[in-house]
Amino acid sequence: xxxxxxxxxxxxxxxxxxxxxxxxxxxxxxxxxxxxxxxxxxxxxxxxxxxxxxxxxxxxxxxxxxxxxxxxxxxxxxxxxxxxxxxxxxxxxxxxxxxxxxxxxxxxxxxxxxxxxxxxxxxxxxxxxxxxxxxxxxxxxxxxxxxxxxxxxxxxxxxxxxxxxxxxxxxxxxxxxxxxxxxxxxxxxxxxxxxxxxxxxxxxxxxxxxxxxxxxxxxxxxxxxxxxxxxxxxxxxxxxxxxxxxxxxxxxxxxxxxxxxxxxxxxxxxxxxxxxxxxxxxxxxxxxxxxxxxxxxxxxxxxxxxxxxxxxxxxxxxxxxxxxxxxxxxxxxxxxxxxxxxxxxxxxxxxxxxxxxxxxxxxxxxxxxxxxxxxxxxxxxxxxxxxxxxxxxxxxxxxxxxxxxxxxxxxxxxxxxxxxxxxxxxxxxxxxxxxxxxxxxxxxxxxxxxxxxxxxxxxxxxxxxxxxxxxxxxxxxxxxxxxxxxxxxxxxxxxxxxxxxxxxxxxxxxxxxxxxxxxxxxxxxxxxxxxxxxxxxxxxxxxxxxxxxxxxxxxxxxxxxxxxxxxxxx
Amino acid sequence: xxxxxxxxxxxxxxxxxxxxxxxxxxxxxxxxxxxxxxxxxxxxxxxxxxxxxxxxxxxxxxxxxxxxxxxxxxxxxxxxxxxxxxxxxxxxxxxxxxxxxxxxxxxxxxxxxxxxxxxxxxxxxxxxxxxxxxxxxxxxxxxxxxxxxxxxxxxxxxxxxxxxxxxxxxxxxxxxxxxxxxxxxxxxxxxxxxxxxxxxxxxxxxxxxxxxxxxxxxxxxxxxxxxxxxxxxxxxxxxxxxxxxxxxxxxxxxxxxxxxxxxxxxxxxxxxxxxxxxxxxxxxxxxxxxx
Numbered sequence: 001x002x003x004x005x006x007x008x009x010x011x012x013x014x015x016x017x018x019x020x021x022x023x024x025x026x027x028x029x030x031x032x033x034x035x036x037x038x039x040x041x042x043x044x045x046x047x048x049x050x051x052x053x054x055x056x057x058x059x060x061x062x063x064x065x066x067x068x069x070x071x072x073x074x075x076x077x078x079x080x081x082x083x084x085x086x087x088x089x090x091x092x093x094x095x096x097x098x099x100x101x102x103x104x105x106x107x108x109x110x111x112x113x114x115x116x117x118x119x120x121x122x123x124x125x126x127x128x129x130x131x132x133x134x135x136x137x138x139x140x141x142x143x144x145x146x147x148x149x150x151x152x153x154x155x156x157x158x159x160x161x162x163x164x165x166x167x168x169x170x171x172x173x174x175x176x177x178x179x180x181x182x183x184x185x186x187x188x189x190x191x192x193x194x195x196x197x198x199x200x201x202x203x204x205x206x207x208x209x210x211x212x213x214x215x216x217x218x219x220x221x222x223x224x225x226x227x228x229x230x231x232x233x234x235x236x237x238x239x240x241x242x243x244x245x246x247x248x249x250x251x252x253x254x255x256x257x258x259x260x261x262x263x264x265x266x267x268x269x270x271x272x273x274x275x276x277x278x279x280x281x282x283x284x285x286x287x288x289x290x291x292x293x294x295x296x297x298x299x300x301x302x303x304x305x306x307x308x309x310x311x312x313x314x315x316x317x318x319x320x321x322x323x324x325x326x327x328x329x330x331x332x333x334x335x336x337x338x339x340x341x342x343x344x345x346x347x348x349x350x351x352x353x354x355x356x357x358x359x360x361x362x363x364x365x366x367x368x369x370x371x372x373x374x375x376x377x378x379x380x381x382x383x384x385x386x387x388x389x390x391x392x393x394x395x396x397x398x399x400x401x402x403x404x405x406x407x408x409x410x411x412x413x414x415x416x417x418x419x420x421x422x423x424x425x426x427x428x429x430x431x432x433x434x435x436x437x438x439x440x441x442x443x444x445x446x447x448x449x450x451x452x453x454x455x456x457x458x459x460x461x462x463x464x465x466x467x468x469x470x471x472x473x474x475x476x477x478x479x480x481x482x483x484x485x486x487x488x489x490x491x492x493x494x495x496x497x498x499x500x501x502x503x504x505x506x507x508x509x510x511x512x513x514x515x516x517x518x519x520x521x522x523x524x525x526x527x528x529x530x531x532x533x534x535x536x537x538x539x540x541x542x543x544x545x546x547x548x549x550x551x552x553x554x555x556x557x558x559x560x561x562x563x564x565x566x567x568x569x570x
Numbered sequence: 571x572x573x574x575x576x577x578x579x580x581x582x583x584x585x586x587x588x589x590x591x592x593x594x595x596x597x598x599x600x601x602x603x604x605x606x607x608x609x610x611x612x613x614x615x616x617x618x619x620x621x622x623x624x625x626x627x628x629x630x631x632x633x634x635x636x637x638x639x640x641x642x643x644x645x646x647x648x649x650x651x652x653x654x655x656x657x658x659x660x661x662x663x664x665x666x667x668x669x670x671x672x673x674x675x676x677x678x679x680x681x682x683x684x685x686x687x688x689x690x691x692x693x694x695x696x697x698x699x700x701x702x703x704x705x706x707x708x709x710x711x712x713x714x715x716x717x718x719x720x721x722x723x724x725x726x727x728x729x730x731x732x733x734x735x736x737x738x739x740x741x742x743x744x745x746x747x748x749x750x751x752x753x754x755x756x757x758x759x760x761x762x763x764x765x766x767x768x769x770x771x772x773x774x775x776x777x778x779x780x781x782x783x784x785x786x787x788x789x790x791x792x793x794x795x796x797x798x799x800x801x802x803x804x805x806x807x808x809x810x811x812x813x814x815x816x817x818x819x820x821x822x823x824x825x826x827x828x829x830x831x832x833x834x835x836x837x838x839x840x841x842x843x844x845x846x847x848x849x850x851x852x853x854x855x856x857x858x859x860x861x
Contacts, residue, residue: 101762102765
């Protein structure tokens with residue numbers, strides 16, 4: 001029987017082959033303090049890893065045998081808006097039911113709330129598989145990770161009232177975007193006023209493009225400080241659908257991710273409660289929420305890449321032309337091998353990011369229970385920075401790769417790929433949004449660029465160069481070191497020009513150079529441990545990366561202030 | 571409610587490869603993965619739905635087989651069953667349906683208190699569909715076969731309403747509790763394994779599965795978590811009459827196994843008139859196909 005976990009050994013590899021994993025599990029399990037309190041809690045590291053494999057095996061089963069077979073019908077039917085409520089496509093309920101019956105909600109939440117207490121790294125793997133099965137459904141299911149923000153910033157009372165509900169399978173949404181506040185969330189105008197009589201906050205206004213907007217529990221960004229116009233007047237609120245007051249005006253008609261309802265919401269005096277402190281909504285909480293969501297989209301993108309690759313590989317083996325399977329033709333296997341290389345490199349980046357997130361989040365959580373030691377504080381700071389620097393790379397690069405892979409996936413199908421009968425067209429449509437929502441690739445570049453200019457990525461590259469690699473890969477390491485030299489030279493050249501516009505137009509190129517070189521190192525580590533899984537991809541990816549670095553370096557080398565004139569359009 | 575589910579570990583005959591049969595014409599069990607008999611999973615789902623509806627109900631799963639058949643008990647625990655019993659003993663080997671139903675009915679007697687016994691219609695290795703009905707006979711219980719869905723249960727009035735799958739349609743029947751229900755493959759598929767339950771029960775074993783190398787580890791685990799010890803019963807534990815179990819208790823003898831290839835291609839349509847039916851009976855008698 002098909003299983004998206006056991007069929008893709010590359011995912012399992014990421015669960016157990018990083019030197020960071022033991023630290024993550026030790027922190028997340030507080031040195032296995034739950035082992036006598038909860039029947040399902042692990043006793044030690046090996047036991048925990050075994051649990052992770054078993055849980056992911058369940059996800060692999062449900063994704064392959066329930067969600068994936070439902071995907072086509074969900075795509076065709078889509079959700080509907082009826083009397084201000086969302087009715088999902090019928091098979092979406094079947095998918096949700098399977099996930100709830102398998103207990104796959106509140107995956108990262110502590111056991112005392114009914115959660116599974118699994119690290120983000122494991123949750124990311126689940127996310128990836130759900131996306132391979134149906135990227136639209138992945139949105140509905142994975143919005144459960146909004147609960148992390150409520151857990152981090154809500155109070156004890158809110159924890160006890162809301163977290164168990166999410167662990168039991170209720171859904172979430174994050175209500176941020178408005179018609180005039182997309183990338184620029186500082187312009188959010190949804191009004192929050194304190195109702196002295198009822199002793200609660202009231203929300204009035206509208207939101208747009210809200211994924212799963214009719215969810216059970218909403219995190220809402222709203223303007224609590226009358227008269228303000230920027231981000232400092234925004235707070236975060238919890239809206240409970242049981243209280244009523246928010247209706248769905250319409251569902252968007254989208255190009256892809258049809259299963260996921262994208263809603264326009266109307267708030268009429270909706271009762272809400274404050275999450276955390278006033279005025280910190282955008283500055284602190286939405287940033288945390290977005291970082292989680294971006295890691296989620298990175299996982300969704302990798303899942304889509306895997307799906308695109310699966311479809312293309314199967315078709316190329318099956319389709320015969322000129323007397324042989326088309327996979328035998330260099331023009332075809334060139335595309336397939338590059339798809340796989342981008343998938344493997346992007347996945348390595350995804351899980352490295354998830355591990356960085358895990359360590360700092362676990363330490364953050366421990367800091368709420370007790371004072372961290374100076375060593376722990378230093379570790380927390382280091383990994384928090386790594387997570388901040390890697391998240392925009394993982395999201396931006398993987399979403400771009402998902403689009404490229406979906407494109408090549410259709411190309412391998414030829415004319416058949418353009419017909420609606422094959423899954424590759426759904427993947428192509430679904431992938432398109434990944435490089436747009438939760439911050440476009442251009443905004444990922446903005447988030448990452450300070451780590452380019454302040455030398456952080458260069459420092460990480462220098463650190464990665466200290467990692468030993470298998471003897472067979474020493475030559476690759478030298479080539480990757482040479483890429484870093486070119487990258488550093490480009491950074492210096494752009495900085496030396498001291499022109500903000502020039503700096504901004506080069507940013508995407510520098511961003512890609514940093515990400516590509518980092519991915520070479522990560523893939524080299526994977527191949528050193530498992531040449532049979534990653535050896536070929538390493539070769540293909542380093543060849544590709546070298547030419548990418550060269551391309552970007554040439555472009556940046558040509559660029560100066562005078563050149564900018566040809567680029568400006570007005 | 572107290573529910574007993576009968577489950578069997580079977581070779582996965584749905585994924586048959588070229589080495590699935592031995593040259594002697596018997597099933598090559600080594601070449602086929604052992605799985606939870608599919609219709610027993612349908613039965614388990616019906617039990618779990620009853621438990622959803624009547625919280626506090628208990629589901630006991632009973633299997634007869636080799637020690638490794640404890641795997642089906644673990645699978646059932648992962649999905650929501652409360653406890654399991656593995657009936658395993660050398661003397662039980664080679665049982666046909668009569669000896670099997672006797673052994674299982676003795677195990678059920680030993681469990682004692684129950685309202686509903688659920689099992690799959692048949693197992694994919696034997697396809698007899700006899701064990702469920704035979705158990706009902708041995709225990710003197712009502713039986714409803716080919717069940718597709720339990721529509722309602724009234725524990726006070728001791729009544730159950732069941733939808734059955736019949737030729738060309740469905741039939742709804744009412745029956746008294748306690749009873750035996752065999753569930754058809756067209757019933758709802760079984761729910762997935764539950765993440766927490768998998769983590770909880772993954773080390774559950776029967777005694778016969780433990781080896782001298784791992785005995786200490788399991789003893790330590792069971793001391794802390796007694797639910798990890800799956801009940802194991804031998805023939806003596808269920809007070810079985812040795813003449814009725816295993817090969818001794820099995821009147822069935824396999825004389826030979828032949829591969830049958832259906833060759834006839836033509837078909838005839840007959841009406842339901844008495845004349846047509848009578849004509850068919852006479853023809854079949856003359857050709858010694860029946861009689």
